Amino acid sequence: xxxxxxxxxxxxxxxxxxxxxxxxxxxxxxxxxxxxxxxxxxxxxxxxxxxxxxxxxxxxxxxxxxxxxxxxxxxxxxxxxxxxxxxxxxxxxxxxxxxxxxxxxxxxxxxxxxxxxxxxxxxxxxxxxxxxxxxxxxxxxxxxxxxxxxxxxxxxxxxxxxxxxxxxxxxxxxxxxxxxxxxxxxxxxxxxxxxxxxxxxxx
Amino acid sequence: xxxxxxxxxxxxxxxxxxxxxxxxxxxxxxxxxxxxxxxxxxxxxxxxxxxxxxxxxxxxxxxxxxxxxxxxxxxxxxxxxxxxxxxxxxxxxxxxxxxx
Numbered sequence: 001x002x003x004x005x006x007x008x009x010x011x012x013x014x015x016x017x018x019x020x021x022x023x024x025x026x027x028x029x030x031x032x033x034x035x036x037x038x039x040x041x042x043x044x045x046x047x048x049x050x051x052x053x054x055x056x057x058x059x060x061x062x063x064x065x066x067x068x069x070x071x072x073x074x075x076x077x078x079x080x081x082x083x084x085x086x087x088x089x090x091x092x093x094x095x096x097x098x099x100x101x102x103x104x105x106x107x108x109x110x111x112x113x114x115x116x117x118x119x120x121x122x123x124x125x126x127x128x129x130x131x132x133x134x135x136x137x138x139x140x141x142x143x144x145x146x147x148x149x150x151x152x153x154x155x156x157x158x159x160x161x162x163x164x165x166x167x168x169x170x171x172x173x174x175x176x177x178x179x180x181x182x183x184x185x186x187x188x189x190x191x192x193x194x195x196x197x198x199x200x201x202x203x
Numbered sequence: 204x205x206x207x208x209x210x211x212x213x214x215x216x217x218x219x220x221x222x223x224x225x226x227x228x229x230x231x232x233x234x235x236x237x238x239x240x241x242x243x244x245x246x247x248x249x250x251x252x253x254x255x256x257x258x259x260x261x262x263x264x265x266x267x268x269x270x271x272x273x274x275x276x277x278x279x280x281x282x283x284x285x286x287x288x289x290x291x292x293x294x295x296x297x298x299x300x301x302x303x
Contacts, residue, residue, distance in 0.1 A: 010297045016217065017224045017290060023240060024228030081232035 024081065031089070032183025034069055039176025041065035046169070055108065062101060088136055096129035116156045119168045123153030126175070141182065145175040208292035211285055213258045218243055218251045223260060223286050226278040231264075234274040252276060260285055 041061050048057035103121055107113035127149035134142035152171040156164045214220050221241050226232060238248050255261045260282030264275045278286075 007297060010293050013220065014290070014293055014297070016221060017286075020221050020224030020240075021228040024225045024232070081229035081236055083229045087230075 024083070030187050032180050032185075032187055033072070034093075035176045035180030035183060037069060037072075037180075038065055039172050039180060042172045042176065043169075058108070059101075059105060066097065066101075085136060089133060092129050092132050092136075096125050100125045115161055115164055119156035119164050120153045123149045123151075123156060123168075123171065127153060130175070141179065145179050148175050208295050210292055210296070211289050213254065213260065214285055214289045216251065216254075218247065219255055220289075222248075222251060222255060222276075223278065223282055226261060226276060227283060227286055231275045231277040234276065237276065255282070258285075 041064070045058045045061035048061065051057075100122060104113065104118065107117060107121075127146045130142050130146035130149060134140070134146060148171050152167045155167045159167070214223060218241060222237060225237060225240055234248070234252075237252075238245065241248065243251075252261065252263075256263055258281075260279060262277045262279050264277070266273055266275070
C-alpha cells in the first residue's frame with residue numbers, strides 16, 4: 001500500500017515536470033491575430049492602389065501594419081517569457097518582412113515593378129517564411145499555406161494579369177484571414193485547456 | 204542490489220519543482236508570469252525563488268522598463284543539471300517501486 005502511494009507520488013512529480021515544461025513553451029504561440037491583421041492590410045493596400053495611388057498605397061499600408069504589429073505584439077507579450085522558439089519566429093518574420101519591403105521599394109522606385117513581379121515576390125517570400133515556421137512548430141496547416149503561396153508565386157510568372165490578381169486575392173483570403181482565424185481559435189482552445197488543468201502550487 | 208538514489212531536497216518541494224520546470228522551457232521569465240503560472244502568493248513565491256537562487260539553480264536580474272521595476276529569473280546550468288538529475292532519480296525510484 002505504502003509502495004503504491006509512493007509510486008503514485010513519484011508519477012505525480014514526473015507529470016508536474018512535464019506539464020510545467022510544456023506550459024512554458026506554449027506561452028509565446030499567440031500569433032494568429034498577426035495573420036489576420038496582415039491579410040486585412042494587403043486588402044487595404046490593393047483597394048487603395050486600385051484607386052490610382054499605387055506609389056503610396058503599398059509602402060504606407062505596409063509601414064502602418066508593421067508599426068501596428070509591433071505595438072500590439074509588445075502589449076500582448078508583456079510579462080511573457082522569451083523562448084528560443086519565439087525568438088526564432090520573430091527572426092523569420094522580421095527577416096522576411098524586411099527583405100520583401102526593401103525589394104519592393106527598390107523595384108517600385110526604379111519603375112520595374114508590376115503586378116506579376118509583386119505577387120511573385122510576396123508569394124515566394126511568404127511561402128519561405130511559412131514553410132520555415134511550419135517546420136519549427138510542426139504545424140501541417142501552415143505548411144499547406146506555404147504551398148499555396150508558392151503556387152501563387154509560380155502562377156504570377158505564368159498567367160495573365162486577371163488570373164494573377166484572382167490567385168493573389170484567394171491566397172490572402174485562405175492563408176492570412178482563414179488561417180489566422182483558425183490559429184486564434186486553436187490558441188484559445190489550448191489556453192482554456194491549460195487553464196483548466198492548472199491549480200495553485202504550494203511549497 | 205544497487206543503492207537507490209536520494210531525491211534532491213532543494214527541488215523536491217512542489218512549488219520549487221514547478222518553478223524550475225517552468226524556467227527550463229523558457230530563456231527567462233518575469234516574477235509576475237511565474238506567479239500566474241503557479242497560482243502562488245507573492246510571499247511564498249519569493250521565498251521559494253530565494254531558496255533556488257541560494258542553491259545556485261536560478262539567476263536573478265532586476266531592472267527598470269519604462270520606469271517600472273522588473274525582476275527576471277533565468278535557470279542556471281547548475282539548475283538544469285539538478286533538474287535532470289532529479290528526473291533520472293525519480294525514474295530510477297519508480298522502476299524500483301514497480302519491481303517491488
